Amino acid sequence: MRLTPRLPRLPIRVRLTLLYGALFMACGVILLGVTYLLLDAGLADRFKGVDLQITKEGEFTVVPGSASTDLPQKVAGGMARSAELRELRERFHAAALQSLLRQGALALGVLTVVATLFGYLMAGRVLRPLNRISETAQRITSRGDLSKRLAFTGPRDEVTRLADTFDSMMGRLEKSFLDQQRFIADASHELRTPLAINRTLIEVALRRKTATEDTKRLGTSLLTVNERNERLINGLLALAKGETEVADRTPVDLAELAGHAAEVHRSQAAEAGIGLRLDTRPVTTSGNAVMLERIIHNLLENAVRYNEPNGWVHLTTRTAPDGAATLTVENTGPVVAGQDIEALFQPFRRLGADRTDSERGSGLGLAIVRAIASSHGGDVTAVPRERGGLMVTISLPR
Template identity: 40%
Template structure:
């Protein structure tokens, strides 16, 4: 593979339709050349066996060797030679014309076969394009779409039926996940709410010992942490299932609200904020997008130095959040997008978050057709960038 400026240069890519067209045209050209060769060989091969003397040679031998028979005169010999030369010239001219005509005819028919092959290949590959177009349009919101199946029972129809069967299984699986998320939300929140209520009632009981109050406070912290984990898992599952609600959402307003909610923590740790919030409206789920922006800002504040800086910039469908902090390697950044990864810890022990923030950001961005990227910031810290599909206010 050749290179350009040290970078590998890709070989030209031919589509299946182009390859089939070239195959049709090549086979026709080879067949035409073979037929023309056979015709030329059969037409211009001498009929007399090899070694048979020509008429002129026979006449000259008869003249040179007296045999008592009438010998041809010199004029007859000359006429015979002239006739042979005329016939040979006619044969050469006919051969040249046939060769030229064959080349022109084969070339023209090869071009015609290439055009017909292009049309035929397009017709043969049309079901494949239908399958690929349907697969490209599919998302978790429209898994009910199917490929229309018609025509004879051939390989193309079998491909469409197999793809439809796969869509049936996918739709069933996603529906089961949606039901599980809804049931888990109901089943988990009820006992946790009951446990929190019992702890609060026990702590507020008249005459309760101080140890009981301390224990109740610790249990409330544990329950709050469990509640955050459950909410994060449900939000992650919901975002993985795609967006079912599409509304105009202002990312700059979401970023401003997220910064306002962190005002106390920012002031307590003397972290300064440099915000550049440009108006832009995108189409998406308001709840999920609010969760995305809040998680970005919260991570930038929580994993920051005291007296550090947080940069927040929105521009249409794009939001960029940067912070100061410890240097982070590229490998570690890839791990931070995985669930239950937080800072230098692999699990969620301690008083930090649930370790799901960046995983939720990645899932929400993908559910909206966007892209989430993390990069180390020069001097320490992280640069988080989310690009959406489009700015509907533009």
């Protein structure tokens, strides 16, 4: 079965313009046709009591008020014969109608072009509120800022009702996301306290002189589990904070933050036999320094954790050609399929591990990175390396 390819649809502004032009031309053609018929009938009635006289130059003039009873005398006086008179009447009639069609068609064509251009401008003015709705939706999609509203003012027409519906929908979405973030933050705070108490009680029990070897082994296992839970709670809290747009921004040098974060992870990388290299250049962005440093810590931690023996991690800061501040962390490691990249940025997703496996992390690292970058108006991209590993790039506005 052969399918016919569908032609791309024209933009709605162009379609409205073509519709305006077509309607104007249709009305003009109808008006010209009606005028033609009326002029045809009017000339026929007008010539019933009118004679035409031939001049010496070969032209003819209208002689109003001529009566048919005077025709023999006028013929004798040099007037046109009756056959010539009818021919001249027909020629005059046809010339008048032809002139109407020619000049009317020319005028209609010019006015149609002018009306089409005017219709294009009017269509843009009519569609301006829809463009505002589209721009606001794109801004919300790119930045994740649900606080934006159209606040459209104007007559209570279809466009105004659409804008009000959009604002109402965004209000409900914002409330839903804020409630979700508030719940995560509250739950994280509430859970951190009992976990801290558990850790303290276990450490006290292990330090007792009467503690047996079985008790120590059990306490060590409990401390490991407790540490994983604390890491998970801290990750949830950071994710909730990262999804909130940063209001108080200050100038931040990414190269300086990268140097501090690298010093923290250098010993961890050395223990794992992984080389950590820096190639930083001063590049400034605006935002929250603590949250931006958390991005670098998470990227370095993942790059060291998901690496291979004798591997390396390379951290760079640059200014992109479009002026954006970029930070790139590239590392060796296992081969990552291109279709698995997006899943790595989802909460509780780990490379080559089950969602319930928390041996190598909580699965929130890259999700927190994306949330913080989005809250700063930035973006995160990850590209798998051919020989294994990832290259993750953070792009932030300067």
